[in-house]
Amino acid sequence: MKLAIKIDIDTLKGYLEGLPRLLEILREYDVKASIFFSMGPDNSGKALRRIFRKGFITKMFRTKAPSAYGLKTLFYGTLLPAPMITEADPDLIRRAVDEGHDCGIHSWDHVYWQDNLPRLSRETVRAELERAFAKFEDYAGFRPDSCAAPGWQVTSVSLSVQDELGLAYCSDVRGYSPFIPEMDGEIFRTPQIPSTLPTLDEVLGYVKAEDVSAYYAGLLHEGLNVHTIHTEMEGGMMSWTFREFLGKCRDMGVKFLMLKEAVNEARISGLPQCKIVMGEIKGRAGNVALQLREER
Numbered sequence: 001m002k003l004a005i006k007i008d009i010d011t012l013k014g015y016l017e018g019l020p021r022l023l024e025i026l027r028e029y030d031v032k033a034s035i036f037f038s039m040g041p042d043n044s045g046k047a048l049r050r051i052f053r054k055g056f057i058t059k060m061f062r063t064k065a066p067s068a069y070g071l072k073t074l075f076y077g078t079l080l081p082a083p084m085i086t087e088a089d090p091d092l093i094r095r096a097v098d099e100g101h102d103c104g105i106h107s108w109d110h111v112y113w114q115d116n117l118p119r120l121s122r123e124t125v126r127a128e129l130e131r132a133f134a135k136f137e138d139y140a141g142f143r144p145d146s147c148a149a150p151g152w153q154v155t156s157v158s159l160s161v162q163d164e165l166g167l168a169y170c171s172d173v174r175g176y177s178p179f180i181p182e183m184d185g186e187i188f189r190t191p192q193i194p195s196t197l198p199t200l201d202e203v204l205g206y207v208k209a210e211d212v213s214a215y216y217a218g219l220l221h222e223g224l225n226v227h228t229i230h231t232e233m234e235g236g237m238m239s240w241t242f243r244e245f246l247g248k249c250r251d252m253g254v255k256f257l258m259l260k261e262a263v264n265e266a267r268i269s270g271l272p273q274c275k276i277v278m279g280e281i282k283g284r285a286g287n288v289a290l291q292l293r294e295e296r
Contacts, residue, residue, distance in 0.1 A: 018235025175291025
């Protein structure tokens, strides 16, 4: 069994508090992860506009969002100004790079991408990504070659722009194995490494917190598993569940690898071509990008 840990950073609190905590846990278990940074403003308060989406309020209660994200976070971009995330401490990016983690871009403005992507022009999509890549390069001294879409939101336009940027891989999709993406009748070049396991905020609706680590261990299968975690959850009040899970993985003899290593291994064996569609998954409000079990 192989496991890649994918870390998404959505908020200022997650960046300043959750990321350092996760880096310490990863160091404790000698695990390297793939970390994706939201580089620009924290507009988390604007996400409350999703209140009318089916399942959004339920998710907020079961994940104890005010405690996990902090009350200030829930008002950023509305009642409070939106603070810049990585600008608050660029050394954290450099620390993640120096400690050997695979680092890429999550977004410039996480909420803007997640809530508006289908309506964005090619020029706007490219500008959002270019702005994030440039800021990362300013801090780390090199241009990253991977990204992971906020909220697993994808369009044929965003996939096309990723191709133009010459990225090594992206992790924008929920699915089961690495693949070459097809969407809206168009085939793209940049490999997708999908998240294969449900996220913590999804499973807390039907798994007790004390059972989470055992639940995830039971989901692992032969081949590549990709587990997306969030600095606001596993790097915050639920960090103990992540530490427990890594301990179980160590006892099971699981091999850890980064997504950049996973894509290189997948290229050797050959990548299938699969369609991407938007659809619902258990425990998450709204649609996400899904890998279809259709190969050609």
